[in-house]
Each structure stands twice: as C-alpha cells, then as structure tokens.
Amino acid sequence: MTEIPEHLLKRSRDRRAALGLGGDDAGNGGDDAAAKPAADKPATTAGSAPAPAASTAPAGRAAAPAPAAPPPPKPDTPVVAAYKQRRRVPFWAMAALGVLPVWAFLYARALTEQPEEVAGPIGIGAEVYASCQSCHPGGNEGVGYAFAGGEVLETFPHIEDQIRYVYFGTEQYNIAGVEIYGNPDREGGPHITGARNVMPGFGGELTDEEILSVVCHERFTLGGADPSGDYAEEYETWCSEEAPVFADLEAGGALADLDQRVEGVMPIGNEPIPGSPPSE
Ligand code: HEC
Numbered sequence: 001m002t003e004i005p006e007h008l009l010k011r012s013r014d015r016r017a018a019l020g021l022g023g024d025d026a027g028n029g030g031d032d033a034a035a036k037p038a039a040d041k042p043a044t045t046a047g048s049a050p051a052p053a054a055s056t057a058p059a060g061r062a063a064a065p066a067p068a069a070p071p072p073p074k075p076d077t078p079v080v081a082a083y084k085q086r087r088r089v090p091f092w093a094m095a096a097l098g099v100l101p102v103w104a105f106l107y108a109r110a111l112t113e114q115p116e117e118v119a120g121p122i123g124i125g126a127e128v129y130a131s132c133q134s135c136h137p138g139g140n141e142g143v144g145y146a147f148a149g150g151e152v153l154e155t156f157p158h159i160e161d162q163i164r165y166v167y168f169g170t171e172q173y174n175i176a177g178v179e180i181y182g183n184p185d186r187e188g189g190p191h192i193t194g195a196r197n198v199m200p201g202f203g204g205e206l207t208d209e210e211i212l213s214v215v216c217h218e219r220f221t222l223g224g225a226d227p228s229g230d231y232a233e234e235y236e237t238w239c240s241e242e243a244p245v246f247a248d249l250e251a252g253g254a255l256a257d258l259d260q261r262v263e264g265v266m267p268i269g270n271e272p273i274p275g276s277p278p279s280e
Pocket residue numbers: 128129131132133134135136143144145146151152155162165166170182191192193194195196197198199200202214215218
C-alpha cells in the first residue's frame with residue numbers, strides 16, 4: 001500500500017479548489033474543461049431551460065472557494081485508523097516489566113546460595129574463618145601455615161590437638177614450654193611453636209562452639225579430609241550436624257572437660273600439652 005505524499009495531496013487539493021470543484025473527488029481538469037464550454041454555450045444559444053444552467057455555472061464557481069479554504073480532512077485509511085485506536089501498553093504491564101530484573105536477581109540468588117545453607121559446624125566454621133583469613137588466606141600459606149592439600153591433617157592426626165592449639169595459641173605454648181603442638185613424627189620434622197610467627201590464641205575470643213566449627217572447616221573444607229572415607233568417624237563425632245561433640249557444646253558444655261562427657265575423645269584440657277602421634 002503506497003501512501004501518497006502530503007505535498008502531492010495538497011497540490012491536487014489546490015488544483016481542484018482553483019477549478020471550483022471543492023472537495024468533490026470525481027472532478028478532474030479534463031472533465032471540468034469540457035463542462036465549462038458546455039455550460040457557456042447553452043447560455044448564449046438556448047432560451048428558457050438552459051438559462052438557469054448558465055446562471056448557476058458562475059455561481060458554482062464563486063461558491064467553490066469557500067469549502068476549499070479549510071481543506072476537508074483527509075479521511076484516515078483503515079490502517080491509520082487502526083493505528084490511532086490501538087491499545088497502548090497498560091500500566092500494570094509496565095510495572096511487571098520493571099519488577100523483572102528484581103525477580104531475576106532473586107531467582108539467581110536462590111540458585112547460587114544453596115551451598116551456604118549448610119548447617120552445623122561446617123557451615124558455622126566457614127563464617128568464623130573470616131578471623132583467620134588474613135594469615136591463612138583461603139587455607140593456603142600466608143603468615144601461618146597452609147591447611148590445604150592435607151597439610152593440616154599431617155600436623156594434627158587428632159582433631160583434639162588442633163583444637164587445643166587454636167584455643168591457646170603460640171604464646172601460651174611458649175609460656176608453658178611446650179615445643180611440639182602437633183604430630184612429633186610429622187614428615188619433614190614437627191612444627192615447633194613460635195618457629196614461624198605468632199598464632200593468636202582464640203580461647204575466650206571465640207566461643208568453644210565456634211572454635212570447634214572453624215577447626216572442622218579447616219580440616220574438612222580446606223584440608224580435604226574425606227567425611228565418608230578415612231575421616232568418617234571423626235566427622236560423625238565432631239563435625240556433622242548431629243555430632244555428639246557439637247551437641248554437647250551447643251548445650252553449654254566446655255572444650256576443656258569434653259572428654260568427661262563424650263566417649264572416645266582425648267583430653268583437650270585447660271592448658272597447652274604436647275601434640276600426639278597418629279594412632280597405631
Ligand atoms: C595473625 C596471624 C594469624 C591469624 C589471624 C591466625 N593464625 Fe593460625 N597461625 C599463624 C602462625 C604464624 C602460625 C604458625 C604458628 C607458630 O609458628 O607458632 C599459625 C598456625 C596455625 C595452625 C597450625 C598449622 C600447622 O600445620 O602447624 C592452625 C591449625 C591455625 N594456625 C589455625 C588458625 C585459626 C583457626 C585461625 C582463626 C580462628 C587462625 N589460625 C588465625 C598465624 C595466624
């Protein structure tokens with residue numbers, strides 16, 4: 001469908017107006033030119049009947065410019081009419097579109113945050129680890145030793161010795177004159193307290209439950225201990241959501257005398273003691 005350009009439509013309108021045809025569509029130059037002499041001739045030759053025709057012809061010509069002055073509004077084509085009456089985007093749809101990015105954000109969050117739902121010591125420990133991150137970045141070597149790749153399991157075959165070291169720290173071990181805080185048979189030699197730098201003691205700084213949790217995080221999440229393999233028993237006793245040690249501390253028990261309440265646990269005690277070799 002070809003739209004006729006406005007300037008062409010105007011030309012046509014002007015021309016029709018000049019010819020005295022007003023808004024009448026049917027008129028064109030040829031017909032009009034033929035009609036004029038036809039109207040004139042009878043006026044000169046005929047008597048009664050043609051006479052009114054002769055008198056109306058000029059009148060018609062004089063009257064024509066009036067309607068031409070305000071050019072008749074061009075009737076809309078069906079397409080234009082349909083366009084003008086189209087339905088606009090409703091307000092509620094705009095609101096719904098506006099909310100879409102928020103929804104997408106929440107949806108993505110719901111999908112990606114699932115792992116953080118982990119409860120128990122492993123979940124708590126991941127958060128508490130923010131206190132350790134500066135010196136043990138991501139479980140790798142920093143100011144302190146690395147835990148990753150099983151390193152921490154080499155130093156502490158028993159979780160009890162690690163908990164005790166985190167609780168008391170380098171200074172307390174030095175004061176107590178205890179040199180080896182982990183496995184004395186460690187490959188490459190035992191780790192000697194204060195050999196590297198000062199590891200702060202976290203007893204009183206963190207709750208007993210938080211200390212257990214961060215140690216579970218270091219062993220299982222960062223150190224790579226297998227909770228369904230070699231370290232299954234340790235995991236079930238200390239670090240799972242239902243672990244009896246975790247339950248004991250949650251109920252208000254203290255790490256210092258834990259061995260008196262939970263079976264199969266080595267003493268942690270209330271002062272630094274030397275670390276122990278792997279079980280026979
Ligand atoms: C200010 C730095 C610093 C911070 C913070 C820190 N550590 Fe340490 N950590 C050390 C240093 C230094 C050593 C080595 C200790 C030594 O030489 O006596 C160490 C050693 C350790 C060890 C023994 C590793 C091994 O294989 O011998 C463990 C376990 C440990 N840190 C756990 C933690 C935990 C858990 C936290 C957080 C609650 C923490 N550290 C926060 C500096 C830090």
